[in-house]
Amino acid sequence: MSAAIHLAGPDDLPKLLALVTAFHGEEGISQSDDQRMGGIEPLVQGIPHGAAYLLGPKRAPMGYIIVCFSWSVEFGGLDATIDEIYLRPPVRGRGIATEALISIAKALRDAGVVALHLEVDTRNEAAQRLYTRAGFRLRDRYQMMTRVL
Amino acid sequence: MSAAIHLAGPDDLPKLLALVTAFHGEEGISQSDDQRMGGIEPLVQGIPHGAAYLLGPKRAPMGYIIVCFSWSVEFGGLDATIDEIYLRPPVRGRGIATEALISIAKALRDAGVVALHLEVDTRNEAAQRLYTRAGFRLRDRYQMMTRVL
Numbered sequence: 001m002s003a004a005i006h007l008a009g010p011d012d013l014p015k016l017l018a019l020v021t022a023f024h025g026e027e028g029i030s031q032s033d034d035q036r037m038g039g040i041e042p043l044v045q046g047i048p049h050g051a052a053y054l055l056g057p058k059r060a061p062m063g064y065i066i067v068c069f070s071w072s073v074e075f076g077g078l079d080a081t082i083d084e085i086y087l088r089p090p091v092r093g094r095g096i097a098t099e100a101l102i103s104i105a106k107a108l109r110d111a112g113v114v115a116l117h118l119e120v121d122t123r124n125e126a127a128q129r130l131y132t133r134a135g136f137r138l139r140d141r142y143q144m145m146t147r148v149l
Numbered sequence: 150m151s152a153a154i155h156l157a158g159p160d161d162l163p164k165l166l167a168l169v170t171a172f173h174g175e176e177g178i179s180q181s182d183d184q185r186m187g188g189i190e191p192l193v194q195g196i197p198h199g200a201a202y203l204l205g206p207k208r209a210p211m212g213y214i215i216v217c218f219s220w221s222v223e224f225g226g227l228d229a230t231i232d233e234i235y236l237r238p239p240v241r242g243r244g245i246a247t248e249a250l251i252s253i254a255k256a257l258r259d260a261g262v263v264a265l266h267l268e269v270d271t272r273n274e275a276a277q278r279l280y281t282r283a284g285f286r287l288r289d290r291y292q293m294m295t296r297v298l
Contacts, residue, residue, distance in 0.1 A: 068219045074233070121290055138292055
C-alpha cells in the first residue's frame with residue numbers, strides 16, 4: 001500500500017505539530033510546546049536545512065517524515081538525513097513507511113542529493129528491517145558521537 | 150598547544166585541496182580530482198550547508214576541519230556535524246585537534262547551533278578518546294544507516 005506524500009507548508013503547521021507531538025510522546029522526547037514549535041516551524045517556512053512531508057490525505061495526514069539536508073565531502077555533494085519518521089499506530093505494518101522512504105529517496109536523487117542517512121535504535125529490529133527493505137545499509141564500523149552545545 | 154583557525158574562502162582552495170587529498174589518501178577514500186573539487190569548492194563559496202576551516206598559519210595550514218550544518222527537530226534547531234578532520238602527521242599528538250574542536254564548538258554555540266555531531270570508527274580508540282576530551286559522548290544506542298542515491 002502506498003500513500004500520498006506532500007511537502008508541508010505554513011498552512012499544514014497545526015496538523016504537523018499534532019503528529020510530531022504524538023511521535024515525541026511515544027518516544028519519550030520531552031520538549032515544551034515552544035521548543036517543539038521552534039523545531040518544526042522553520043521547516044515549513046522554507047529554510048534550506050530541511051523539509052517536512054505529510055503522508056496520506058492532505059486534510060487528515062496519518063504520518064510525517066522530516067528530511068534534513070547537509071553536505072558530505074566524501075559523498076561529494078548535498079546529502080540528506082531522515083530526522084524523524086512517524087505513522088499513526090492504526091496504519092502501521094502496511095508498507096506505507098517503506099513506500100514513502102523509497103519515493104522520497106527517488107525524489108531526492110532526482111534533485112541531485114547524493115546520499116540519504118538515518119539513525120536507527122540498535123535494539124529495534126523491526127525498524128532495521130523496514131529501513132533495509134527501503135535500501136538502507138548499516139554503517140556498522142562507525143558510531144555517532146554528539147556534544148550538546 | 151592551540152592553533153589559529155580561519156574560515157577557508159575561495160583563495161584558500163588550492164591549500165585546502167592539498168590537505169583533503171592527503172586525508173583521503175590516508176583513509177583510502179577514492180575520488181577523481183573533479184569529484185573531490187566538487188565536494189569542497191561549494192564550501193568555500195559560502196553555501197548554507199557547510200564551511201571549511203584551516204588550522205594553523207594561513208599561508209601554510211597544517212590541517213582542516215569541515216563543519217556541515219543540518220537541522221534537528223529533537224534538538225530543536227540548527228545542528229552541525231564534523232564531516233572531516235585532518236592534521237598533517239608531524240603535528241599530531243599535541244592537542245591541536247582537541248583545542249580546535251572545543252573552539253569551533255564554542256563559536257557554533259554562540260551562533261545558535263544546538264548540537265554538534267561526528268561519526269567515529271568503532272575500532273579507533275585514540276579518536277574516541279580525543280573526541281571525548283572535546284566533550285563528545287557516544288550515542289551507543291543508535292547506529293547510522295545509509296542509502297547511496
